[in-house]
Amino acid sequence: MTEDRERNKACYQAEAAEDESSGWAAHKKWKHEQKELRRRHRHKDAPGFYLFAGLLLILIAVVVFLYQMHYISSSNWLAVFLIGLGAILIVTGIRRIIISRQQAFMPIRLIGGGIVLCYGVALLLGVSNWWPLALVVAGLALLFTFIVLQQEARKRRIVQETLHESEVKYVYIIDNANSIIMEVDPAGKITFMNKFARDFFGFDAGEIAGHAALGTIVQDEVGAAGSLETMLGGITTHPENYLHYETENMLNDGRKVSIAWSCKPVFDDDSNLKEVLCIGIDRTEQKKTEELAAQQLQEKTAVEERTRLARDLHDAVSQTLFSASLIADVLPRVWERNEDEGLKRLEELRQLTRGSLAEMRTLLFELRPAALADADLGELLRQLAEAVNGRARLPVSVEIEGRCEIPVDVKIAFYRIAQEALNNMARHSGAAGGRVTLQCRPDKVEMHIADDGHGFDMEQAAGGFGLGNMRERAGQVGAALKVESKINQGTWITVIWQNKAGETEQ
Numbered sequence: 001m002t003e004d005r006e007r008n009k010a011c012y013q014a015e016a017a018e019d020e021s022s023g024w025a026a027h028k029k030w031k032h033e034q035k036e037l038r039r040r041h042r043h044k045d046a047p048g049f050y051l052f053a054g055l056l057l058i059l060i061a062v063v064v065f066l067y068q069m070h071y072i073s074s075s076n077w078l079a080v081f082l083i084g085l086g087a088i089l090i091v092t093g094i095r096r097i098i099i100s101r102q103q104a105f106m107p108i109r110l111i112g113g114g115i116v117l118c119y120g121v122a123l124l125l126g127v128s129n130w131w132p133l134a135l136v137v138a139g140l141a142l143l144f145t146f147i148v149l150q151q152e153a154r155k156r157r158i159v160q161e162t163l164h165e166s167e168v169k170y171v172y173i174i175d176n177a178n179s180i181i182m183e184v185d186p187a188g189k190i191t192f193m194n195k196f197a198r199d200f201f202g203f204d205a206g207e208i209a210g211h212a213a214l215g216t217i218v219q220d221e222v223g224a225a226g227s228l229e230t231m232l233g234g235i236t237t238h239p240e241n242y243l244h245y246e247t248e249n250m251l252n253d254g255r256k257v258s259i260a261w262s263c264k265p266v267f268d269d270d271s272n273l274k275e276v277l278c279i280g281i282d283r284t285e286q287k288k289t290e291e292l293a294a295q296q297l298q299e300k301t302a303v304e305e306r307t308r309l310a311r312d313l314h315d316a317v318s319q320t321l322f323s324a325s326l327i328a329d330v331l332p333r334v335w336e337r338n339e340d341e342g343l344k345r346l347e348e349l350r351q352l353t354r355g356s357l358a359e360m361r362t363l364l365f366e367l368r369p370a371a372l373a374d375a376d377l378g379e380l381l382r383q384l385a386e387a388v389n390g391r392a393r394l395p396v397s398v399e400i401e402g403r404c405e406i407p408v409d410v411k412i413a414f415y416r417i418a419q420e421a422l423n424n425m426a427r428h429s430g431a432a433g434g435r436v437t438l439q440c441r442p443d444k445v446e447m448h449i450a451d452d453g454h455g456f457d458m459e460q461a462a463g464g465f466g467l468g469n470m471r472e473r474a475g476q477v478g479a480a481l482k483v484e485s486k487i488n489q490g491t492w493i494t495v496i497w498q499n500k501a502g503e504t505e506q
Contacts, residue, residue, distance in 0.1 A: 019318050052092050060085040079123035083127065086117025114140070180259065180280035183266075186273045188212050188232060200282065202252030217249050219256075236273050246283065257284045320390050324352040352390055372415065373408045379416050381436050384422050388434075391425035395433045402440035412499055414438075414447055415478045416436045417470045421449045424466050429453025429491065449493040455485040 063081050066072045072080055090113035101103035137216060174181055175195040183192040189212050201217050208216060235242050242263040249259050257278040268274045270444035327349045335342030404411070418436065425434050431453030439446045467483060474481035479497040
């Protein structure tokens with residue numbers, strides 16, 4: 001029993017010491033808070049202190065001046081000083097009326113100033129019974145204070161009611177907005193999330209408030225964590241970078257969503273980051289639609305390209321190979337009857353096969369644009385000429401002067417212009433032959449394409465698709481294109497590209 005009593009006594013003493021220490025800590029905390037409030041009050045009321053001190057110094061100077069000039073005697077200077085001091089207290093008290101945060105201190109100044117003023121007047125007039133007048137002044141001061149504070153209380157009540165209504169409307173709007181609205185502190189914890197956002201992500205208010213964004217709505221990965229830290233660190237210095245950006249977020253069930261965010265930093269009085277306000281819009285379905293549209297466009301482009309290649313194969317290569325097959329079938333019999341005619345047919349067969357080969361290479365370039373960029377421009381022009389010869393039985397001579405080491409975009413532009421010109425020559429010119437000349441120099445590249453066909457009217461053909469396409473390609477690389485044509489005399493096309501660097505480049 002003795003041991004139990006001793007043990008209980010020790011426990012009671014420990015609890016008392018703990019209560020005493022906790023009470024002492026609470027008392028110290030309260031004193032610190034009161035000291036901080038007084039410091040802030042002195043800081044906020046610094047203009048009032050300077051006003052009071054300035055008026056007091058002026059009053060002392062005026063009293064000393066009047067005494068030295070013998071306007072007041074040694075017996076009534078104190079009365080004049082008290083009258084002035086009371087007036088100063090009343091003036092500074094009235095000043096506090098217009099400062100809402102200091103109205104609680106107004107009665108002290110007004111009552112004290114009224115009493116001091118009455119006492120000074122009593123001394124000056126030689127009245128000994130001055131207390132009734134001082135009480136009347138104090139009562140008037142209290143009545144005036146009551147009226148002012150009553151009006152202020154009414155104004156504050158109206159303001160508070162208005163603010164409450166505005167807050168209710170604000171909360172209603174925020175909670176029912178069709179957007180994700182949330183606040184994140186500098187540590188990356190979610191401090192607020194509206195109802196729409198909670199329903200969207202699949203969290204209750206207790207499940208998300210105060211929890212880190214990483215692992216809840218942001219994937220718990222190294223890249224995602226780095227992205228979140230970058231945003232929280234960079235939004236204070238470059239907030240414009242986070243007004244419109246898109247991230248991949250995560251729902252409570254693990255599904256991934258794409259959200260377009262607009263984030264704005266909020267700072268405290270010391271310009272430190274307090275929180276980040278984020279507004280998000282779900283773009284998951286829109287992004288899927290865009291990806292589906294892009295995929296459909298890609299598939300449509302591929303189908304159109306395959307259709308075009310199939311048409312080119314049918315119109316050019318298959319027809320040429322069919323003609324070559326017919327010549328090869330009759331060639332033995334023709335050779336037996338007439339060797340000269342057989343040699344002629346053999347040469348025609350050779351031209352057809354070479355044309356088909358050139359046409360196939362051209363189609364391969366269309367399928368592999370990288371091969372087109374790596375090929376030599378002169379060789380590309382020869383293949384185009386052989387393809388036209390094999391397809392349309394139109395002989396086109398090619399003359400190459402020098403080797404063109406030019407940028408890839410310039411090479412492709414020259415190739416496309418020549419391709420368009422030779423196709424027009426084969427389809428529309430009715431020419432017996434054509435000529436392609438390419439001159440490669442360090443300072444410029446010049447290409448001439450000519451035929452002896454029936455030509456065309458330049459004014460009527462100025463808006464044609466073929467000529468417009470050639471002009472567009474020449475303009476894209478800064479080349480000059482000149483087209484001339486005369487009826488029954490042929491057509492001449494000149495393309496000149498100047499090397500502004502003064503030397504060739506790859």
